[in-house]
Amino acid sequence: MTMSRENRTKERLVVVGGDAAGMSAASQARRLKGPDALEIIAFERGHFSSYSACGIPYWVGGEVDERDKLIARSPEEHRERGIDLRMRTEVTELDVDGGRVRSRDLDSGAETWTSYDKLVIATGARPVRPPLPGIDAPGVHGVQTLDDGQALIDTLSRTEGRRAVVIGAGYIGVEMAEALINRGYEVTVVNRGKEPMATLDPDMGRLVHEAMEGMGITMVNDAEVTKILTGDDGRVRAVATEDGEYAADVVVLGIGVRPETTLAEAAGLPLGDHKGLLTDLAMRVRGHESIWAGGDCVEVLDLVSGSERHIALGTHANKHGQVIGSNVGGGYATFPGVVGTAVSKVCDLEIARTGLREKDAHRAGLRFEAVTIESTNSAGYYPKADLMTVKMLAELRTGRLLGVQIVGREGAAKRVDIAAVALTAGMTVEQMTALDLGYAPPFSPVWDPILVAARKAVTAVRRTTQ
Template sequence: MAQKYVVIGGSAAGPKVASKIRRLDEQAEIIMIQKGKYLSMASCGYPYFVGGVFDDPGALIATPTGVARDPQFFSKVKNITALIETEAMSIDRTGKKLLVKNIPTGKEEEISYDKLVIATGASPVVPPIPGIDLDGIHTLQSMEDAVTLKDLVVSKKAKKAVIVGGGLIGIETCEAFQLAGIDTTVIEMQDQILPFLDWEMAKLVENHMCSKGVSVITGKGVTKFLGENGKLKGVEISSGEVISCDNAVISIGVKPNSSLALNAGLKVGDSKGIQVNRFMQTSDPFIYAAGDCTEVTNLITHNKQHFPMGDAANLQGRVVAQNVVRGNSEEYNGVIGTGICKVFDFTAGSTGLSQKIAEREGFQNIITAVHAAPDKPGFMGASPLIIKLIAAKSTGRFLGMQAVGTGDVSKRVAMAAMALHGRLCISEMVNLDLPYAPPFSPAIDNFIAAVHLLENKWQHQMNGISPVELKAKIDSGKAPFILDLRGPDEFEQMELGIGEVLIPLGALRSNLSKLPQNKDAEIVTYCKISLRGYEASCILRAHGYTNVSVLEGGIAAWPYPRKK
């Protein structure tokens, strides 16, 4: 007898489950339930639609050949019954029935199932702030949201906008608005934007945003939305300051849509995501779940977490389909936490743990390294790339990587993600065989060069100091002797202004008398990217200096204001 599969959710994981089931079982009856009007939406593309990268919203629900993925498409091409504008109301686990309601008509009906898949996604977190119901306050979670914001851009109705939240969607929406000529301010309650980065890396991205005309306010939250005649006129932040605006986008995160599962008695975790085992099976053996409504295992910390990412949802959907059709034959072990976003000319990406998260999770004796360099030879049109690596000092196990800049961040994040999945340590990464040709990378790729820097620190061949650590020393009145190894022409163009002494690397050996004569004095060396800084540290150590550190990343990674 043909099996009957019912899938609740038609965004990312749901259509993947249904389509894969059909490929595995031509005889199965498959029904997909979607609360909204649209199916299989490329929701990660919403900010780019708003920003004018493309103008046809139909592209967000189209196949690569341009065919709309609507109920007719699923029926004719995949023999899947797709019920849109239909809400799943309750699950009768004993009778293996699902109660659904047609939203336009209000008509209810029961649908039986042999196996049920819950892929209900997530909803934006909307805080209970006074004035939240004013006209002009939006989210960006649905096709309808995207079309509304696109209309604001095209019609030029919006003049000044506030983005509440500095995460991925908030930053991408900010770019869309700013490029459209809308005066945009990002307000983030935490002390930094993009929480998957460490502070100094996020600050580099923030500086780039500010150079594009965006105002960024961190460390302050929105306490009130201010309006007039029901329309938004501004926001008040925790400092008491009022930021005028005519539109705002709430982007402070999402929460799993797990109430249907919870009401059916299925287990839900601390993140409020549906608990699943390694087969994506819920606490009911006949019900599986996938996508943003679930919680999954972090493969580094082994903790459960909510990880609402489109790629993970699709991968989980494929695993679910395999297991509901063929029995629990394929595992989804978890995630390492990989993400990336475009920020004007910058890209920011990460994988694994940041230093901040690693320390919070109890990892002891963390070692880090920040490396800055062009992403390819200069004669091939190089762009800057700044990488931060995190590892366990005792074992050398690789824990995480972040990268920002105008260079090719994506490729390096992918390399690091594979290293994390392979549970590699520093010594296993220093000689990785990667593709090389001048149009694509330096002879030693940026990722490997960053690993070499990390190994030098791990093996005590180099002492590094971060910009945050050096700034703290300067601010406390305990500034070390700071040595700039660049040439006079470079110094004339760009100067940190932190009390540095300029001695070009080529003149260092003949100018040792200008350095502190106490060989135990603290000295910090740097250049544009601190390659010359590292070479200078080797020279000084060879001449008996015992307390020499290299400013990691050099000027390129300096997140604070410069003298010029």
């Protein structure tokens, strides 16, 4: 059945993708415009809406005891709010000129054209799945969706062996290493990079490497996986690299994600260098009056380097949805960009970054000084005082803060927010040395580690500039 624009008396918003960005946009638009003024139809190909993919490692690891706790709002709850959310319905084509989308009911196979006045694209990201021999063998798992998480948990409960190999040592990789440790597995992480956490500079990644080994995780760096070996039963039995084989009863892929923009590309919408959709500051797809896009399928402006990046992160997706919903609903909001903040942990090791790494700064044409300091998360004499390493980059001549990386224990990760706000405000490291940060012995040395790093950065920039 085709519904044409002419048959409708009220405006229609169509949302493609029923997770964070799409459903935040739909919900915010609904807050601003009631069902009499705006019809909202949303399509989601999966079984779940509005869930926390970031929570999957903690569900797999057993810290979150049931799947439904990761679901912020069910399809029924969205429908009660006047959003016509159609689950297990995949959009297969965007007809931008015709102002309509084609969808297929994944259960019945029926196809439908649905016209729109306004369109929101929130198709998310897809996990990188290299075309390795054996990658589709039973026992090899991605962890992108709730369905993936459930499949992995099912495998783990059926598997007798206790050896797990995680491929990739980014956020997903290290969080899954923790999850598998928590489930009693012997964990090996096979990593293409020189050190884990390529989102940090290698000197800081080295600290993560050492800490993970201290937790009993076997780290194999600088290693390219060549194939996944299977046993007589067809199940995974090992992961092979050029240098060796690593026995595995289960394999988890944590290699990262790419924007899911197949439909958008086919429709001729503008994509950036990372294959993410390009939008303006109001999250409208560039050059298209009536189409918005947000979440893991778009590129975002990096405010520090001035270039576009792809960052798949729930907090951005929610902000995008909020901005899109406001604009679609007749209000006004913008998403000014990101500074690249990310926090993570492996067991009790906290890892954080914001702004530019050394290679990002080089690539952006910036000259800078990088300093690294060791301090503690509380006053040195306080019993829980744990070491924290802070690396800080500052631009030559201007002294502008360019980035911060932190590796430490309790209280390390969220300290990066100080730098995230300072980056947003364009502060210099000299200005940062005077920041009035919270001080009491249980929470900080008298000079917070961020201030210690800023003072050292001031000296480094001054010396180089003279």
